[in-house]
Amino acid sequence: MTTADTPQTWDEFMEGVWRQNPVFVMVLGMCPTLAVTVSAINAISMGLATLFVLVCSCGLVSMMRKVTPKEVRIAVYIVIIATFVTAVDYAIQAISLALYDALGAFIQLIVVNCIILGRAEAHAAKNPPMPAMINAAGMGVGFTIGLLALGVVREILGAGTLLGVTLFGAGFQPWVIMVLPPGGFFVLGAWLLFFAWLERRKLRRSAQLTEVGQHV
Amino acid sequence: MSDQSSSEKKVIPIAVAAPEAAPPESPTGAMIRTLGLVSAICGLIIVGAYQGTYDAVAANKRIATERAVFKVIPAAKSIAEFVAQPGGGVSKVGAGDTAIPPGAVKFFAAYDETGKLAGIAAEGGAKGYADTVRIMFGYQPDCQCVVGIGVVSMRETPGIGDKIITDKDFLANFTALDLKLKADLSALANEVKAVKHGSKTNAWQVDAISGATITSRAVGKAINDSAQVLMPRLVPNLDKLKPS
Numbered sequence: 001m002t003t004a005d006t007p008q009t010w011d012e013f014m015e016g017v018w019r020q021n022p023v024f025v026m027v028l029g030m031c032p033t034l035a036v037t038v039s040a041i042n043a044i045s046m047g048l049a050t051l052f053v054l055v056c057s058c059g060l061v062s063m064m065r066k067v068t069p070k071e072v073r074i075a076v077y078i079v080i081i082a083t084f085v086t087a088v089d090y091a092i093q094a095i096s097l098a099l100y101d102a103l104g105a106f107i108q109l110i111v112v113n114c115i116i117l118g119r120a121e122a123h124a125a126k127n128p129p130m131p132a133m134i135n136a137a138g139m140g141v142g143f144t145i146g147l148l149a150l151g152v153v154r155e156i157l158g159a160g161t162l163l164g165v166t167l168f169g170a171g172f173q174p175w176v177i178m179v180l181p182p183g184g185f186f187v188l189g190a191w192l193l194f195f196a197w198l199e200r201r202k203l204r205r206s207a208q209l210t211e212v213g214q215h216v
Numbered sequence: 217m218s219d220q221s222s223s224e225k226k227v228i229p230i231a232v233a234a235p236e237a238a239p240p241e242s243p244t245g246a247m248i249r250t251l252g253l254v255s256a257i258c259g260l261i262i263v264g265a266y267q268g269t270y271d272a273v274a275a276n277k278r279i280a281t282e283r284a285v286f287k288v289i290p291a292a293k294s295i296a297e298f299v300a301q302p303g304g305g306v307s308k309v310g311a312g313d314t315a316i317p318p319g320a321v322k323f324f325a326a327y328d329e330t331g332k333l334a335g336i337a338a339e340g341g342a343k344g345y346a347d348t349v350r351i352m353f354g355y356q357p358d359c360q361c362v363v364g365i366g367v368v369s370m371r372e373t374p375g376i377g378d379k380i381i382t383d384k385d386f387l388a389n390f391t392a393l394d395l396k397l398k399a400d401l402s403a404l405a406n407e408v409k410a411v412k413h414g415s416k417t418n419a420w421q422v423d424a425i426s427g428a429t430i431t432s433r434a435v436g437k438a439i440n441d442s443a444q445v446l447m448p449r450l451v452p453n454l455d456k457l458k459p460s
Binding site for chain 1 (some may be wrong): 241242243246247249250251253254255257258261262264265266268269272273276277280369373374375376
């Protein structure tokens with residue numbers, strides 16, 4: 001995806017969007033991924049809320065990294081993350097109560113989203129604020145894309161709409177299971193299969209090019 | 217947030233007393249300072265977010281309530297909030313006080329553009345298939361009947377239980393659902409109840425959706441439970457609902 005001469009910041013950003021995509025590559029944060037992706041708008045909202053919390057908390061964790069003793073770092077991270085989640089919680093209530101009801105407890109559960117704590121521990125705690133926030137933004141965008149990929153498929157198949165706009169005629173019979181919990185697993189499994197296939201194809205191509213790999 | 221540092225103090229002796237740690241330990245003061253600093257920053261952010269969104273959140277909640285009332289009483293142009301006291305009286309809820317006295321039932325009086333009472337809206341809830349189904353129903357004093365319902369919240373199965381919002385035959389139950397009181401005004405003359413699809417014979421029965429009987433029953437029970445309490449208190453006091 002990226003080569004050595006691309007700017008450092010772009011590389012930092014694309015790590016989360018593609019190479020280490022939290023949903024499709026690292027398979028993190030599955031709880032909101034499966035639960036809220038019944039429609040595209042829910043997926044976008046959840047993704048943006050997580051993106052905001054990721055960027056803000058990684059920025060603050062990074063700024064505090066030199067004065068944070070390692071013994072209390074987890075407590076510091078959790079307090080910082082919980083703070084921004086609370087702020088997002090109020091913000092969503094102020095924007096739309098219907099959206100707030102649709103996302104339910106999963107807004108508050110962003111606190112324990114492993115992507116955010118993982119980023120704080122693995123990246124923000126060791127890097128200056130700017131790269132940390134760019135990396136976090138990449139992860140957030142990657143997470144949003146992942147949620148959207150599920151949300152779009154599930155909304156089209158399960159409700160026959162996209163972002164609330166009806167796509168098919170009145171004769172369309174919604175595939176209701178897709179907006180129920182099992183549908184989340186089906187669609188996630190299909191996407192993971194697709195990305196695994198892409199990865200394998202890429203490996204085979206590079207093996208052919210360098211002529212070191214052997215076909216099995 | 218502020219008790220973070222005080223609760224952390226109890227942990228510190230353990231960390232100091234652990235001598236086998238190879239890397240140098242952080243001084244106690246540094247840990248307390250960092251936790252205190254983080255708590256202070258986070259406290260400010262949370263209070264700021266709360267204060268900054270308070271008005272918008274309150275306005276949103278009011279609009280949501282108004283919209284729910286206007287949906288069940290289409291002629292409504294303005295609403296006022298009332299409570300029906302356990303003793304039988306009704307009193308208006310002021311803008312400031314949000315606490316409802318114990319045993320009292322909240323309801324909304326809706327007025328049309330000329331200031332005439334257009335109807336009453338009240339909430340009810342009953343256990344559905346997945347969770348409590350909360351509904352708002354509109355009541356018309358002239359016919360003593362329910363004239364419309366709206367769902368406040370539910371988590372019923374999409375495509376099955378949530379037909380109570382869309383199913384036209386089901387919603388037709390609530391254009392003139394009978395809520396007449398007994399002669400002594402102590403309770404409803406007939407219990408509102410959902411019956412098997414196609415077997416509705418009386419105006420107080422709810423024709424259930426075939427395949428979504430449990431959710432249909434919950435709607436009937438929600439109306440019944442709420443009306444059994446509210447109507448005996450409300451009907452003798454209808455003249456007190458004049459707009460101020």
